[in-house]
Amino acid sequence: MLSIQEFIKANMSQYKKDMVSLVSIQSISAQENHREDLQKVATRAVELLREAGASAQVIQNDEFPVAFGEIKVSNDAPWVTVYNHLDVQPAGEPQWTSNPFEPVLTEEGIQARGATDDKGPMLSIVYAIKHLKETGQLPVNIQFVLETEEESGSKHFGQFLEKNNSLLHKPDSILVSDTIFDGDNPAVTFQLRGLTLGVIELKVGEAGVHSGMLGGLARNPLATLTRAIATCIDDDGGVLIPGFYDGVQEPTAAERKIIEQVAARKDFARIRADTGFSEFYTQDPREAEMRTTFSPTFELHGYEPEASGTKVSGYAKANFSMRLVAGQDVADLAGKLQEHLRKTHPGITVNIAEGSTAVKTDLDNPFMERARQAYVPAFGRPAVFVATGGTIGAFPPMQRKWPGVPIVMAAQSLMSDGYHAPNENFKWQQAERGIQTIATYLMSIGDLRTS
Numbered sequence: 001m002l003s004i005q006e007f008i009k010a011n012m013s014q015y016k017k018d019m020v021s022l023v024s025i026q027s028i029s030a031q032e033n034h035r036e037d038l039q040k041v042a043t044r045a046v047e048l049l050r051e052a053g054a055s056a057q058v059i060q061n062d063e064f065p066v067a068f069g070e071i072k073v074s075n076d077a078p079w080v081t082v083y084n085h086l087d088v089q090p091a092g093e094p095q096w097t098s099n100p101f102e103p104v105l106t107e108e109g110i111q112a113r114g115a116t117d118d119k120g121p122m123l124s125i126v127y128a129i130k131h132l133k134e135t136g137q138l139p140v141n142i143q144f145v146l147e148t149e150e151e152s153g154s155k156h157f158g159q160f161l162e163k164n165n166s167l168l169h170k171p172d173s174i175l176v177s178d179t180i181f182d183g184d185n186p187a188v189t190f191q192l193r194g195l196t197l198g199v200i201e202l203k204v205g206e207a208g209v210h211s212g213m214l215g216g217l218a219r220n221p222l223a224t225l226t227r228a229i230a231t232c233i234d235d236d237g238g239v240l241i242p243g244f245y246d247g248v249q250e251p252t253a254a255e256r257k258i259i260e261q262v263a264a265r266k267d268f269a270r271i272r273a274d275t276g277f278s279e280f281y282t283q284d285p286r287e288a289e290m291r292t293t294f295s296p297t298f299e300l301h302g303y304e305p306e307a308s309g310t311k312v313s314g315y316a317k318a319n320f321s322m323r324l325v326a327g328q329d330v331a332d333l334a335g336k337l338q339e340h341l342r343k344t345h346p347g348i349t350v351n352i353a354e355g356s357t358a359v360k361t362d363l364d365n366p367f368m369e370r371a372r373q374a375y376v377p378a379f380g381r382p383a384v385f386v387a388t389g390g391t392i393g394a395f396p397p398m399q400r401k402w403p404g405v406p407i408v409m410a411a412q413s414l415m416s417d418g419y420h421a422p423n424e425n426f427k428w429q430q431a432e433r434g435i436q437t438i439a440t441y442l443m444s445i446g447d448l449r450t451s
């Protein structure tokens with residue numbers, strides 16, 4: 001029987017070809033003119049799932065098809081849902097050194113949009129399962145759900161889960177590789193923040209007026225909105241909206257230990273170099289980790305209208321986001337924000353464009369420890385548990401549909417791969433290690449059930 005190392009050696013050239021076929025498709029979910037590419041990528045994924053031994057099909061979901069597949073090894077085996085996404089970020093950054101959709105292959109890896117987010121890690125899972133299936137070692141039933149709207153917030157994903165109820169098995173666990181880790185410290189993510197996007201608006205007139213005519217008399221909505229928003233944030237980045245922090249839970253003892261571990265590795269000089277940012281609200285590594293993962297945020301991203309001569313605009317808008325932690329609710333926070341802003345001016349409105357709550361898997365869940373240990377054969381050390389500040393929009397609907405089912409986020413991508421950045425790439429070594437790690441993990445959970 002082929003060992004996993006022998007399988008990887010024998011199949012890497014095919015893996016590279018499959019990667020080229022996937023990342024050449026411009027599956028940008030944020031751009032309407034790429035809807036056909038979403039169909040193409042879902043169709044290609046279905047072919048790959050079939051080659052791995054799954055029965056598979058494309059299921060249409062509004063404009064965002066899902067590649068759905070299934071491998072059933074036995075009636076008694078637990079079910080694992082493999083969730084990943086096939087769509088990618090736009091790739092218009094001028095810093096690209098190659099065409100983002102004409103992959104460049106080197107000894108080390110592959111450069112293309114979608115290489116590490118998330119086509120490479122997705123393909124590694126498919127290969128790991130293919131090996132286990134072929135060698136009769138797969139101890140779990142697998143259900144693949146590979147969607148095409150993740151980079152646009154997965155707004156239709158909840159509807160996919162509802163409409164396809166009869167096809168879907170309630171899983172015992174969910175496996176996702178859509179997170180990153182730093183250098184030599186592979187990581188299993190146990191917590192993601194939620195994300196709320198919205199617009200704050202004040203309208204006082206139909207059109208703008210000339211400041212030489214009515215300036216000094218007409219209320220300037222930009223000025224009023226700026227004053228109102230200034231009351232929401234203090235100079236240390238703390239949020240002053242009354243009740244904003246209500247319900248936010250203190251980290252548990254185990255979580256505090258993780259914060260300490262991550263804080264010990266935090267390198268401000270490198271963060272400065274990597275981001276070009278020179279000012280931070282704190283220099284304390286522990287507080288920095290708390291602020292970026294365990295604390296909610298209220299951030300401003302831009303104002304409308306942009307500057308235009310000496311006109312006083314009839315309206316003003318501010319785009320904002322909030323990152324939510326466990327215990328916070330989107331509608332509740334939006335209401336508190338609006339109530340607070342109206343103390344400055346009663347005409348201010350808050351509109352939420354989209355919102356998702358935080359996602360958390362308990363550290364003492366047995367799936368989590370097995371995932372941590374699964375990194376040992378390929379990486380020589382178990383993974384560390386980490387909380388991240390980001391968001392995956394499909395998780396809240398999955399948690400609503402399958403409450404209590406643990407979501408295991410087993411990272412395969414590196415911080416240096418360029419998630420959502422120019423010159424995105426994926427290393428062949430990460431692919432090989434990822435295939436081995438995922439195979440090891442799946443083999444270790446044949447006896448684990450959620451209920």
Ligand SMILES: [Zn+2]
Binds near residue numbers: 085117118150178
């Ligand atoms: Zn992703």
